[in-house]
Amino acid sequence: MKTVGEWLQSAEGSLQPGKGERSTPPKRPQDPNQARQHHRRRRNGPFRKFHGQQQSVPPKPGVQPQQIAAQGPRQGGLRIYPLGGFEQVGRNCTCIEVDGDIYMIDLGLEFPDEDMLGIDYLVxxxxxxxxxxxRIKAILFTHGHLDHIGAIQHLLPSLHFPQCYGTKLTMAMARKRLDEEGLTSKAKLTSVAYGEKIRIGKVEVxxxxxxxxxxxxxxxALHTPYGTLVHTGDFKFDLTPMNEPPADFQRFAELGKQGVLAIIADSTNAAKPGTSLSESQISDTIYDLIRDAEGRVIISTFSSLLNRTQQIVDHAKHFNRKVFISGRSMLTNVELAQNLGYLKAPRGLIRKVSPGMSKLPDKEVLIITTGSQGEENAGLARIGLGTHRQIIVKKGDxxxxxxxxxxxxxxxxxKVVNNLHLKGATVKTNAELALHTTGHGHRNDLLMMHRLVHAKHVIPEHGEPFMREAHAEIARDIGYQENQIHMLVNGEILEFDPQGNARKSKQKFTVNDVIIDGRGSASEGQRVLDDRKxxxxxxxxAVVFRAYSESKRLVGNPDVITRGLIYGSEQQEITGEVIEAAKKAYEDALGRGETDRKAFKRSVAGALYRYFDRKLDREPMIIPIIVEV
Ligand SMILES: [Zn+2]
Ligand SMILES: [Zn+2]
Structure with missing residues (x-):
């Protein structure tokens, strides 16, 4: 049995160039900037997310099998391959191929790490x-969280708008995303009821x-000619959920009895022991706090936690408080949920925050706001800082x-909690009271799922490597053998033979980080991120040279422009030295008989890299520019 560390290393190993990851050997670093970036990337460690730039070299027959696979002919049989969500919590997307027909499950986004500067998200x-x-027959959506539907407006056009299916709220949230890009009229969205069976091609869903x-x-559940597959989506088994029935245990058990070939299952909390806390316990705690509050109550939570919002609204009504909503995503989701009947409240109980709020006695006010993650621009942080336009926190809140x-x-x-304390509020967090619970099942929830469905093969999904490994461990604990547990990374293909045995293919799809940056479209983003870092x-x-176009000789001294590099007191000295070093490097290259602009730039960048390393112990971005006159 492998330890997590060993597993991480082997997972890392499979991504190394030369083992099927790249279609061409990595280029030798040519300039110091590039050399340093290669070095950095190696240092990123096992959780490295970047697999290098996609190489756009056309495949040569017999040389790059994984590229052939990407464009190869229709293949019979059953194959499963994830394109996202198997190395991270986010950008979920799994493909199931049945005799060449493709069924996709989810199309989500991933929020970037802190070191991915300025990036909105990945898809x-x-x-x-x-x-x-x-060949894409359908995209099936498990639920309305952004890590499952968030990429829809960016990727649906490239997929040629295949049919999309999901439950009512999920489809409504997907439609909202598409509205933002004006794509709703082109999309084919179908709402599906629980338990309803729809035939799509050879598969009943x-x-x-x-x-x-x-x-x-x-x-x-996908009933294919090769057997039934179950994708759990994100789940926990809450035995006392609020405002909704519990999971359909009976149907899971029935499927298990009939025989399930493979289960693709949520791993997020596989490493957490016991059972996840029920939503009803959270409701009770909030009830007590509202009952005991002397002044206003301000509650921050996730805007998509609509069942909790319903609890808060019910308690507010019970204690004769009006509910004021703050924050754009909270307003959007509350409105959507009210329109679709997922949030019920008497007319006039729920309102938008407004100056009129202050006319009510404090004991009749309850505010629901976003910003529970400390986001700088969201409601709660601004309330704490005193920069919120309508909510000024005070003693007694x-x-x-x-x-x-x-x-x-x-x-x-x-930081937000401290600010609120300083302003005189009483602050209650999940650290002391049961004020939040996860939506992802712990170890016992997963055990229950596997006991019910009893699939032949287990494919842990939705999680970073350590989470999926913990999930595999759970499967081993209840008797699954190594050839029944399949640890895929994004792009790897699991193939089933007619006897129902599964094996990882030697072929693999290239999967890169695709970023969404501002209003920019999806594109390969590694170089941009490296530069920002x-x-x-x-x-x-930037060093700007003027040179004669014929002789390449310099006209005067280069201009030097720096940003975020030199302090005022050093300005003159360093600029002078940079001009000398840059000029010398240029003229040395000329003396060697170089005529190519790239060679000049390389020579200058190298010299300045060494200069700044020695002089300031800094590694700036160096941009040589040559203007011919
Ligand atoms: Zn979710
Ligand atoms: Zn999720």
Whole structure:
């Protein structure tokens, strides 16, 4: 049995160039900037997300099998390959191929790490599906969270708008995303009821009710000619959920009895022991806090946690408080949920925050706001800083954080909590009271799922490597053998033979990071990110040469422009030295008989790289520019 560390290493190994990841050997670094970036990338460690730039070299027959696979002919049989969500929590997208027909499950986004400067988010790399768009029979959506539907407006056009299916709320949220890009009229969205069976090509598809942290979440069963597949979606087994029935245990058990070939299952909380806390316990805690509050109550939570919002609204009504909503995503989701009947309240109870709010006695006010993750621009942070236009926190207010900081956000959340304390509010967090619970099942939830469905093969999904490994461990604990547990990474292909045995293919699709940056379209983003990182740490310097176009000789001294690199007091000295070093490097190259602009630039960049390394211990972005006169 492998330890997590060993597993990580072997997962890392499979991505190394020369083992099927790249279609051409990596280029030798040519200039110092590039050399440093290669070096950095190696240092990123096992959780490295970048697999290098996609090489656009055309495939040569017999040399690059994985590229052939991407464009190869229709293949019979059953294959499963993830394009996202198998190395991270985010950008979920799994493809199931049945005799060449493609069924996609989810099309989500991933929020970037802190070191991915300025990037809005990442989306699945769907280049493996290029040229096969006509074979995509459907995209099936498990639920309305952004890591499952968030890429729809960016990728649906490239996929040629295949049929999309999901439960009512999921499809409504997908439609909202498409509205933003004006794509709704082109999309084919179909709402499906739980338990309804729809035939799509050779496959009968069925949505099963599960509980999660957004209403209308579903697991999906695909009845294929090769056997039944179950994709759990994000789920937990809440035995006492609020405002909705529990998961469809009976149907899961029935499927298990009939025989399930493979289960693709949520791994997010596989490493957490026991059973996940029920939503009803959270409701009770919030009830008590509202009952005991003397002044206003301000609650921050996730805007998609609509069942919790319903609880808060019910409690507010019970204690004769009006509900005021703050924050764009909260307003959008509350409105959507009210229109579709997922949030029920008497007319006039729920309102938008407004100056009129202050006319009510404090004991009749309850505010629901976004910003539970400490996001700088969201409601709660601005309330804490005193920059919110309508909500000024004061002594006597009770602020409830009905959420947990996501990994990496702890510091930002603590800052907000401290600010609220300083302003005189009483702050309650999940650290002391049961104010939040996860939407993802713990170990016991997963055990229950596997006991019910009893699939022949287990494919852990939705998680970073350590989460999926913990999930594999659970499967081993209940008797699954190594040839029944399949640890795929994005792009790897699991193939089934007619006897129902599964094996990882030697072929693999190339899966890169595809970023969405501002209003820019999906594109390969590694170079952009590397540049931003270099500039954020070392600043930037541009050196502009003027040279005769014939002789290449310099006209006067180069101009030097720097940003974020040199302090005022050093300005003159360093600029002078940079001009000398740059000129010398240029003239040395000329003396060697170089005539190519690239050679001049390389020579200058190298010299300045060495200069700044020695002089300032800095590695700025160096941009030589040659203007011919
Ligand atoms: Zn989810
Ligand atoms: Zn998810």
């Amino acid at each position: 699945p790399d769907i280049s493996a599906l290029k040229g096969k768009e006509h 069925e949505f099963l009710r599960v509980t999660h942290s957004i209403p209308d979440s579903a697991a999906i 009770t602020v409830i954080l009905s959420s947990n900081p996501i990994i990496g956000n702890e510091r930002a959340v603590m 270099v500039m954020s740490e070392g600043g930037a310097i």
